[in-house]
Amino acid sequence: MEVEHQLARWDGYVDWRNKPALRGRHGGMLAASFVLVVEILENLAFLANASNLVMYLSEHMHFSPKDSANSVTNFMGTAFLLALLGGFLSDAFLNTYFIYLSSAFLEFLGWLILTVQAQSASLRPAECEANVPCRRVGGAKAAMLFAGLYLAALGIGGIKGSLATHGAEQFDEDTPQGRKQRSTFFNYFVFSLATGALIAVTLVVWIEDNRGWVWGFGISTFTIFLSIPLFLAGSKFYRNKIPCGSPLTTILKVLAASALNTCVAVARSPNNAIASMSASPAFGTSMKMENQQMTKKSSKSLDLLETPSDSLKFLNRAVTRMPAHKLLECTVNEVEDVKIVLKILPVFGCTIMLNCCLAQLSTFSVQQAASMDTKLGSFKVPPASLPVFPVIFIMILAPVYDHLIIPFARKVTKTETGISHLQRIGIGLVLSIVAMGIAALVEIKRKRVATDTGLDTTQPLPITFFWIAFQYLCLGSADLFSLAGLLEFFFTEAPSSMRSLATSLSWASLAMGYFLSTVIVSIVNSATGSAKNKPWLSGPNLNHYHLERFYWLMCALSILNFLHYLFWANRYKYKALNKG
Structure with missing residues (x-):
């Protein structure tokens, strides 16, 4: 009986009570399904405001377009970079179960602070008056704003660094069936991300624009709070990996x-x-x-x-x-x-430029759409709802990819993965190049209309915002291929004692992409500004920007980055279980 009991255990795993996890009782797709539902709520809470934050900072906190864009990229970048901290703590001291719970509470506190500030006019800067320059938020009010934002960022980082790994750890990697289920989990994890994003950029953004930001922040506060009991509901099914030290x-x-x-x-x-x-x-x-x-x-x-x-x-x-x-x-x-870690770092580095392109979805692209005609019949579409195009495409493509494309690829290639992780990442890089080229062409068309109408106009330009949808579609598709590929690549290839930290590299790549976007904007403005010429990306009016030149620059950098990626990808050797 003792031998039989020993064989029934998952070696290296415990349940939520810190007792040995048992085969047949803990882990599997049922346990992972709780993670997928929680991810919908978590990403909804995050993107409900992140997708529209650039408008909140410019219209209510009176930031300039450049400063609001940089503030959003810094916030997003910090949130994703802190995933490394969450991953490190999960591997070294606690486990993914407890890291999620503590991080969700921190994010809840951050959104609660921002809800209180949005509710009280005395905690925000005075409204703009005619013929009087708007006064940017400062002092204690600015401190409250950034305290709320970065407390939420700390919680978001902890969740990003633990939740995906927690779900992936529910599967038996020693069997082909377990590895295939884990691959399916990662595809549906991205599907859950998209589902949360769809609700965020449609319903919640509409509420923010029509009912006020106190509702938007309030929804995020309630949603992340709701995710905690839902996550706890799956406790008796989870198997939690025992930390292996730093x-x-x-x-x-x-x-x-x-x-x-x-x-x-x-x-x-x-x-x-x-x-x-x-x-x-x-x-x-x-x-x-x-x-x-x-x-x-x-x-x-x-x-x-x-x-x-x-x-x-x-x-x-x-x-x-x-x-x-x-x-x-x-x-x-x-x-x-350590050799494995060093080998995956070049792949990580090559995805930073892709995420720098993705950063434009929540900054300049939103501002572009805001200057265009956003009417759809009698309904006015909020500019921050534009990500709905790639989100819907991801929700359609993710199941198709998992249930049709991958089984077909497995039959053709006779490999377990069908399409390798590095091939998926490469497809994402190519799509980001295409997206930046399309973005440049669309901006040229928008500027022509602005020139004919008057560059200083404050009215929506007579050009439909659907033109922006093309770059959103390509970047959204790039996100699907690259993010799912990265998450599974890092989790599969990394040593078991470093999986949370390695998987966090996927989010750290996003963080560095956002920070790189800020750096590139600053360098471009420094290089192009002079006594005779205004910088490409400076001033209160987007119509005076040379945004098309910036997009062409991003396209050229993305091409160079893809060539760099091919160099490393062709030399990478997969672990024995994941050839192909």
Whole structure:
């Protein structure tokens, strides 16, 4: 009975009461379905205001178009970058279950502060008066604004760094069926993101524009609060991974040991013991003898008896000598884990430019649409509702991709994944290039209409906002392919002790994309502004911007980034279970 009970356990996992998780009772698609529902509510709470925040800052807090765009990108970037903190804490100290609950509470407090500020006129700057410059929010009122925003950002980051990993951990990666279900989960996780976004950019944005921002912030506050009991409802089904200690400690330890042993090797003669071991056919046997001695002080003998791989050979020095200090004692598995992390970083870096393009969806593209005719019959569409086009497309494409495209690709390629993760990411990069080219052409058309109408007009231009939908459609499709591909790629390829942190790289890429957008705008304005010429992206009126030139620049940078990506993608070798 004891043996049978032991076999029924999920090794390395516990339930919400910290008791061993059991097969057949914990994990599986039922447990993951709670995560998918919670993600709808979480993303609704986030995007309900993030998609329209640029208008709130410009119209109610009296930011300039450039400053409001940069403030939104900084907020979004910070929220996504803090996913790394959530992922780190999930791997090192707590688990994804508790990180989600604490992060949701922090996000709730952030939206609550902003709801109170939107409700009280005394907490906002005075309304603009005719022929009097608007006074931008400042002092304690600005402090309250940014306190609410960045408290919400802290909660959002923790959720992004834990929720997707929590759902993916519910599946058995040792079976083909479990891995296929996990792939389906990631596709539907993006579907859940899109579902929350659809409600946010339609119903909630309409409420904000017609009933006031107190309703918008209030909906976010209520929604994220509602997600907490719904998440708790699945507690008895979850299997929660036991934290394995700080992954950063392992990475730094291996790098330090490798560097120290390299310095020792350089300091000694070429015929020293290290060089002899590296060159000798008996290197593996010699190292095993050293490791056998070390196992007297360590319980990791099985790991230490392995031989390191030939890739990134400079890291192998971390296990070719007795450590200078016991704190620098490394196993071969730890060295191999660090190698995997270093190999996925170039892929991560290549997606930052794509997310820089995606940042335009919530900044300049919204402002473009606001200057155009947004009427649909007798109904006036809020500019912030434009993301509805890519969102609906994602909701249609995600199930089609999972149930039709992937099964067909599996039959054709005879691989488990059908379309590899890196291929999905590459498709997203190509679509972002197309999107920026379309955005430039649409802006040229919009500027011609503005020139004919009068550049200083404050009335909507006689051109339909549907022209902007094309760039939204391409960028939304790019988001589907790249985000789902990234999430699954990092989770699948990363060492099991670093999965939350590695998966958080998907969101960190978004963060860096938003920050890069801010940096590029600042560099462009510095480079193009002079005593005779105004900067491309400066001033209160979008019609005087050279936005089309900015989009062409983004298109060119995206092409260079794609070539860079091909270099690394062609050299990447998948782990054994995920070839193809």
